[in-house]
Amino acid sequence: MYILLILAAITAINLGKAFGTEKSITGKSEYALAVDVRVSVPSSAFSCMKKYGYKTVFVRGYDPTGDGKFDSNAVDNIHNANKAGLGTEVFMTPQPRSDKKGSQQLVELYEGLKNGDIKVKTIWVQVTSPVNWFPDTKINIDFLNDILSAAAHYEVKIGLYTNGYDWSQITNNAAADKIMLW
Template sequence: MNLLGLLAFVALSGGAYAIEAGKDQSNSQVQFGYAIDLVNFTSIQSYNCLRQKGYTYAFIGVYHPVGDGSVLPRAAANIQNAVTGGFHVFPYFLPQPQSRKSGAQQLGEVIEYLGTYKLYTKQIWLQVTSPINWPNNKQGNVAFISGILQAANRYNVKVGIYTNWYDWEQITGNWRLDGHQLWYWSVFGTGFNAESAPNVDDFRPFAGFTHSHGAMKQYGIGLYDCQANFNRNIFVSQNAKFAGESVALKQ
């Protein structure tokens, strides 16, 4: 399974829970940090509330993969709200792999859009999930992803990969990709009761992603709290490398 249809990381939940960042359930020597991800527009007050519950990073969707793909018009305001609400913020990019536009063109739209609003980031996350939405052409899919990575290099932007072992194998044929951080998903369904454990004990090496301590894990989707719909994630605190690469607001 994966994050849902057209708007990716958002899955709406019918109920509300009093949700706080979870406690480490694995080795006591490992300390985890907590993050949210979402795509729908969220208020500063909601971000403030979530920040007070222990989440420190926000990963915010910026692209709509419908038709040929387009930038989400309120993404910049959403990012600005999250920064004001106290989060380190990273954009994530769900491309349209069946677009008439190349992956490089789509990424260019995102970077230029953010620049228009004076939002600058050293890292963006690329979502490679939902094999059904990708062409049945693994070689072509690898070329599409490669085009995005090459374009990011020209923009001097690092790319993290959001996927898991199954999606990556189905979409790319287990293409080995080295030198990129991993964000993997592991959930049993939508909602608080369908979360996996808030640890990385279920990590399995694949392609060039070989070590769980360098990864971030999405363990819950379709959550609702602080008047916001969001998903939540953990990462190993002492190995987090992206703290200084979040979105910067420049005047």
């Protein structure tokens, strides 16, 4: 089993709200164990993860190899994780240097999940590894906006999986309005 990342996910503060004028933010921080998968994982492995306290599985739904394609492991991984009692989130590793537009890649992901009887409400888009993106940040921003437009058509929420350095290199710190961040 190939597990790429174990996350300690902090309960998100609603990104749409301002922090106000309070001098400090109070409240409990909570965390949950999660795992990120991009290869086929049997339900027995997900059951083991559940037994050891994992709550959520982030499943890659779009494979960036070649021109990019629907990840053939996604449907089984989602079903197996759900069968084990784990929550699931879907992420997409797009292929910006593909001949396929961002919208086509999102549609391939959406339709692949739909054909597997999976109703997707949110897709996390991985915006990392600047070497895999174009040096021209406008091209990258247009590509991401194309994904956002397709998602809006299907009424799918988009979240971004990135970090400050990668975001600055890929988009020149473009403003992202009303987008969830991971």
